[in-house]
Amino acid sequence: MVFRTVRLMVVLCPLIIAGACNRYIEGHYPQGTVQGEANVPPVNYRADTVAFLRTYLNDPRGIRDAAITEPVLRDVGRAKRYALCVRFNARKTTGGYEGSKERLIVFLAGKLDTMIDARRDDCSGMTYQPFPELERL
Incomplete structure (x- = not known):
């Protein structure tokens, strides 16, 4: 039983x-x-992303090729949310690099809400800018 x-x-x-x-x-x-407006543009999106990835990654040291887009209002699932794409090459737990990957970061009420692996079309058409703050972790 x-x-x-x-x-x-x-x-x-x-x-x-x-x-x-x-x-x-x-x-x-x-x-x-959500208290208040759900689609408030994120103000400190770069600092919020760095703070989140510092805790999310197994080894946040030595990140390479970091780039980030500006947050834009877009369809995420069935709702419109501010979202951005971030691309970086992080270390694996074994010490080697995993290869450059894109992630979609979604904001809710101006705060970082969730991060998911980006699908092929999630970040298409977005312009990446260098993200040295992430490489300095």
Whole structure:
């Protein structure tokens, strides 16, 4: 009986989490999540991005080829949000470099909300600028 319950939990938990994450990324925020205007342009987007990546990356030292775009209002899932793209080549836990990857960073009410791996068309048409602040971590 215990093994049956454990197997059921192993199957159901990832499905529940995936469903919740999918709704979150598509712009379905529970009422009361955002106080005030959801689409306030981010003011300190560079500093917010550096602070987030300092905690997100396993090894934030020695980042190469960092570049960032200006935040623009765009469709993210089913909602319009300010978003930007950031591209960098970070170290893996083994010490080597993982290769340059693009990430899409979404802002909610002027604050960094989430970061996801960018799909092919997420960052197309956006102009990258050098991002030396990230390389100095």
